[in-house]
Each structure stands twice: as structure tokens, then as C-alpha cells.
Amino acid sequence: MNSGLFTVMWGLTATAFGWIVATDFRDAARRLELMSRRSLPFGLGRQPVPVIAGVPVLRLVAGVFGLVGPVVLVVGLVELAGPDSAVTSAMPRPPLPFLLFATVPVALGLWIMWRPSGPLRGEWAGGGVVRRAAVVVLTLSVLCGLFAFVFDAMTVQPLCWLSAAVSGLILLPGRR
Template identity: 45%
Template structure:
């Protein structure tokens, strides 16, 4: 990985996200594996096995990222400017994603409605990082993309940890999992 040119910040973000999410889903913390299985239409066992792989590989990638940062390799090379049609498609995709998150019944809207400064802050950061990632991609700013990705992943993990599994089971459409 050190020679791939991705830079330590990308590797660090990937390692943090893989370790955190992998551990949470693999251990089925607060019903995370069940929620993932419901949202993807797969079995809980499959979700936990895949998450376990991420939980095992994540710390290795995290250490590699820290080593790259210590060597002064924060980011890889410059990113090329993207063509306008791709940027328009990306803007549309982000708009659809934000609508899906904030629509009534969307996961960010539910977190916001549950109240609490931490939940509402994490919900807002999650939505803002989608915009930051798209802007970083559009303007070729890799550092903006990576920081957005890292902050969005951390905010998403906070929302996942604060989610109440009993509340999820009582929601319409949250039927039994395989």
C-alpha cells in the first residue's frame, strides 16, 4: 500500500472506517448486523462474516496509514479535473442521496427526529460530508474528499452506535430477517 500513491490520509480513513464498522456489525452491536441485513436483503450471518473480514483487515490498514502520515505522505498525487457531464451526474447522485437520507422515514431524518445534540450533530455532519466529498471530487481537491469521507464515516458510526434496536424493530417494514 505504501507504494500505491494513495497517501496516508486515505489509508488512515479506510482503516478507521473498516475497523469501526466491521467490528460493530461483526459483533452485532445494538442489532447492527440485523439492520444491515434488513437494508440489503441478505442474511445476518452473511453480514457478520463480511464485517469480520473488514474488522480484521482494518487495523492493519490503519497502521499502514499512520506510518505513511508519519513519513509525510498525507495525500497521493494531484487529481485530474473531471469532465462536466460527470460532475453533473455526481451532483444529481448527491442530490438523490441527500433526498433519500432526509425524506420522511430516511435514516438521517429518523436520527434527527430522535433528538439529542450528538445525534442531530452527527446527522448534519453526515449530510454535509456528502456535499463536501462531491465538491472535493469536482474541483480535484483530494484532501477535501478524504477529510469529508473520514468525517462522514465517523458521523455515520456515531449514528449507528446511538441507534436503538428496539425502536428499529417497531418500525413498519422492519420485518424479520433471515
């Protein structure tokens, strides 16, 4: 995978995420904080939020992403336009036990997100056609990223990341 392509994708995602959450577009910061609390296992999400955490801190962190994202985007575009743009970085294939161990967090994460009180189940139940399609694309993108990692298809992995980021940005702002 070309490092410039990764940098451009990171910059685009960080910029979009940062500006949407920092400006609290359609109450996105509160929804993200609520989704992250609902995704905690074993009832930890029902505990009171510490004073240091919450929506204001989330908006502050998102503001940093919103400011750094355009800079990273420009750096990535310069890398893509530069003379070394055809050079790709080949990653060594990880050993099989590591690949099997990598599936555990993905499976656990999908289980947490799709359980009856999970955020994806709530988005599915309360969403229209676009929101349900975004939930399906987000789930399939996570699985696609795992299979691309396991089967060493690193050229497909940026597409999985990009589709997951776009579908996550569709889900984040909330309903009208």
C-alpha cells in the first residue's frame, strides 16, 4: 500500500470526524459519547461519567483532529504527487497465531456492537433505508478489513477503511 494513499485517507477521515464532532453537527458529540458508553461491556456504561470525560472533552479532542487533519491531507497529497509515488511499502506477513489472535478483538467488537443494547442494533431498529445500509456497510467493512489483513490483501484494506469511515460518518450525526 502506498503510504501517501494512507496519509490522504487518514487526513480526510480526521478532518471530517473532527469538524463534525467539534462543531456538534446535529448533536454528533453527544451521540458519539452515548454510543461509546453503550458499547462498554458488563454494565460499565451505566456508571456515572467522570467530570474530566464527556462531551466537552470529546469536542476538544475532535477539534484537534479537525485542525491536524487538513495538514495531514496536504502532506499525503504531496506524497502522492511526488517522484516516489510509485514505491509501495510491502509489509511482512504476520504469523498464523497472530492472525488467529487478531480475529478475537474483531469478533468481540462486533458482538458488543450488535448485542441487544449495542449501538448498531439501536441504529438498525430506529433507522431508515440509508441508516440501515450504513450499518450493514460498517459491519461488512470491519469483516473485509479483517479478511484483508489475514489473507494479505493490503491493496483492498484501504477501501475497507474508507467505506467504514464513510458509513460511520453517516451514522454519527444522527437522525433529523
